[in-house]
Amino acid sequence: MGLELYLDLLSQPCRAVYIFARKNRIPFELRTVDLLKGQNHSDDFVQVNPLRKVPALKDGDFTLAESVAILLYLARKYEAPDHWYPQDLQARARVDEYLSWQHTALQVSCTRAMWQKTMLPVFLGQRVPPETLAATLATLDRCLQLLEDVFLKGQDFLAGPRISVADLVAITELMHPVSAGCDIFKSRPKLAAWRQRVEAAVGEDLFREAHAVIMKAKDLPPADTAVKEKLKPLAQLFL
Numbered sequence: 001m002g003l004e005l006y007l008d009l010l011s012q013p014c015r016a017v018y019i020f021a022r023k024n025r026i027p028f029e030l031r032t033v034d035l036l037k038g039q040n041h042s043d044d045f046v047q048v049n050p051l052r053k054v055p056a057l058k059d060g061d062f063t064l065a066e067s068v069a070i071l072l073y074l075a076r077k078y079e080a081p082d083h084w085y086p087q088d089l090q091a092r093a094r095v096d097e098y099l100s101w102q103h104t105a106l107q108v109s110c111t112r113a114m115w116q117k118t119m120l121p122v123f124l125g126q127r128v129p130p131e132t133l134a135a136t137l138a139t140l141d142r143c144l145q146l147l148e149d150v151f152l153k154g155q156d157f158l159a160g161p162r163i164s165v166a167d168l169v170a171i172t173e174l175m176h177p178v179s180a181g182c183d184i185f186k187s188r189p190k191l192a193a194w195r196q197r198v199e200a201a202v203g204e205d206l207f208r209e210a211h212a213v214i215m216k217a218k219d220l221p222p223a224d225t226a227v228k229e230k231l232k233p234l235a236q237l238f239l
């Protein structure tokens with residue numbers, strides 16, 4: 001069996017992996033893991049990723065979790081064009097710097113914003129205290145400011161003059177709050193111009209396709225009781 005990618009495009013790190021693989025014409029079998037059905041807890045999936053999270057990769061007997069590790073594995077194995085993850089020591093270190101920062105900063109606030117605006121109230125019927133949402137959006141705003149002031153300072157992309165995996169990881173995160181109705185680009189022309197550049201570099205059709213599921217998340221019908229029970233432990237993490 002060749003390369004298998006276990007994804008649910010509702011998930012932002014899955015979208016980064018999906019776009020990277022498709023954009024670089026990496027052949028893979030898509031194994032959809034439906035998070036809302038709890039398929040990440042199935043016996044079969046746990047064999048692939050005992051951490052029970054997507055994305056996950058299987059390449060023959062080799063399995064791998066964590067989107068950043070997966071992106072770098074794919075970039076190296078398939079010798080993706082240099083700009084995605086440059087060979088140059090310091091250019092690569094800039095990409096690594098962003099990837100290290102985002103996990104505890106942008107990923108956290110984008111995930112919380114989407115859950116607090118969409119998944120909890122709309123899908124699971126759970127009230128989110130306004131002050132909780134306000135605190136999340138304030139943290140998100142501070143992250144957006146850092147994107148503009150630190151990472152995008154004087155350059156077109158987050159880690160240099162050309163698109164890299166850092167930009168893919170960032171844009172797929174940012175589309176999470178966008179899908180929930182947060183107009184995060186409105187008063188941020190610098191970030192909005194960067195988004196246009198990233199979309200153009202990825203290709204608008206692929207970008208739209210990868211985000212189709214998340215952009216419809218706010219129209220999901222309310223979950224039934226069994227799904228609510230299943231997602232309860234996860235949902236509590238975002239309150």
Ligand SMILES: N[C@@H](CCC(=O)N[C@@H](CS)C(=O)NCC(=O)O)C(=O)O
Nearest residue numbers: 011012013052053054055066067234
């Ligand atoms: N740091 C991980 C995050 C993976 C992650 O949290 N995946 C979520 C979807 S975005 C998941 O699978 N959640 C299911 C669960 O926790 O039950 C990465 O970047 O791959």
